[in-house]
Amino acid sequence: MSASAVYGAEHQWSAVLDRGGLVNFHGSHMEVPMQKRFADIPSVQHYVNGVLALEAIRERYPNAGPVRVRERRGQGKAHYEPSTATVAIPMENRAFGRESTVLHELAHHLSVSEGLPATRSGTRWHGVEFRNAMTFLVSIVLGEPAALLLRAGYHSVGLRRSG
Numbered sequence: 614m615s616a617s618a619v620y621g622a623e624h625q626w627s628a629v630l631d632r633g634g635l636v637n638f639h640g641s642h643m644e645v646p647m648q649k650r651f652a653d654i655p656s657v658q659h660y661v662n663g664v665l666a667l668e669a670i671r672e673r674y675p676n677a678g679p680v681r682v683r684e685r686r687g688q689g690k691a692h693y694e695p696s697t698a699t700v701a702i703p704m705e706n707r708a709f710g711r712e713s714t715v716l717h718e719l720a721h722h723l724s725v726s727e728g729l730p731a732t733r734s735g736t737r738w739h740g741v742e743f744r745n746a747m748t749f750l751v752s753i754v755l756g757e758p759a760a761l762l763l764r765a766g767y768h769s770v771g772l773r774r775s776g
Contacts, residue, residue: 619739622766623747627713629762630755636762643758648712657702657715658682664719669753674746677726680719693721716754720747744772 629636633647651657661680664670670677678698685691685701691709692701700718703709721738723746744767752760 616739618770618772619744619767622770622772623713623717623763626759626763626766627711630713630759631711636758638758638762638765643761645759645762646755648755650712651702651704651710651715654682654684654702654704657700657710660712660715661700661719664716664750664754667753670723670750673749674723674726677723680722691715691718693718693725695721695725698722712755716750717747720744720750723750 627648629645630648633645636643636645649660651660658681661682665677665680681697681699683699683701685703689703691703691714693699694701700715700722702714702718720743724743727742727746748760748764748767751763
């Protein structure tokens, strides 16, 4: 499966988080949070520092060090730079200043800290290790209902959570 499948699943999931509230999921009702939107790089940095300081994150990913957040020029995509542990967010495009985007980039950081090759080529960059890190982050930060929706989104595009 390609990175486009991951992005597609996460885009739909993020749209649900934009609204938040009560969600009907296959006949069951569950409450999901409305995702945060960040106004500037310092607010993203503060959020990242808080997430990485969570005990559950530190226990599961003990090798994950700090992350620096910087502005990315233009309105391209957000990205993670493994060589410098940096998340770059194009804040000019408000679509990238969302919690879902920041968690996606942090999942790359956690995957790299566990030995995932630090390359963006191929499917491994968005492979099972990344998706496991992403769903774990979401369950800890946004709660299990949000993580369930994300796992279902991955599944609906043919991506398995674990190998």
